[in-house]
Amino acid sequence: xxxxxxxxxxxxxxxxxxxxxxxxxxxxxxxxxxxxxxxxxxxxxxxxxxxxxxxxxxxxxxxxxxxxxxxxxxxxxxxxxxxxxxxxxxxxxxxxxxxxxxxxxxxxxxxxxxxxxxxxxx
Numbered sequence: 682x683x684x685x686x687x688x689x690x691x692x693x694x695x696x697x698x699x700x701x702x703x704x705x706x707x708x709x710x711x712x713x714x715x716x717x718x719x720x721x722x723x724x725x726x727x728x729x730x731x732x733x734x735x736x737x738x739x740x741x742x743x744x745x746x747x748x749x750x751x752x753x754x755x756x757x758x759x760x761x762x763x764x765x766x767x768x769x770x771x772x773x774x775x776x777x778x779x780x781x782x783x784x785x786x787x788x789x790x791x792x793x794x795x796x797x798x799x800x801x802x803x
Contacts, residue, residue: 750768
């Protein structure tokens with residue numbers, strides 16, 4: 682009787698484990714958050730992922746709304762485990778975007794964009 686139960690449960694258990702093995706690191710939260718408005722005093726970007734990031738193969742770009750590169754941060758310096766952070770020089774008021782390109786621990790590329798606005802006197 683026990684053997685039949687184990688035999689019946691085995692496929693479900695294997696499917697559950699297979700699903701976890703293929704999970705990619707998704708963005709959990711960020712500062713600034715997508716769509717946020719920050720002050721000119723904004724000094725550090727922080728991205729928290731749900732899984733560890735392969736830092737050496739990841740990077741981040743801060744660009745203006747016109748696509749002009751403001752800075753590029755390499756993951757090797759910015760990331761530790763699930764958290765990536767990098768310093769940001771004072772920004773002029775306007776619209777910006779952080780483009781992230783990371784490799785999750787399972788080797789898959791994860792890309793995304795975080796849009797935010799800098800306002801004077803905020």
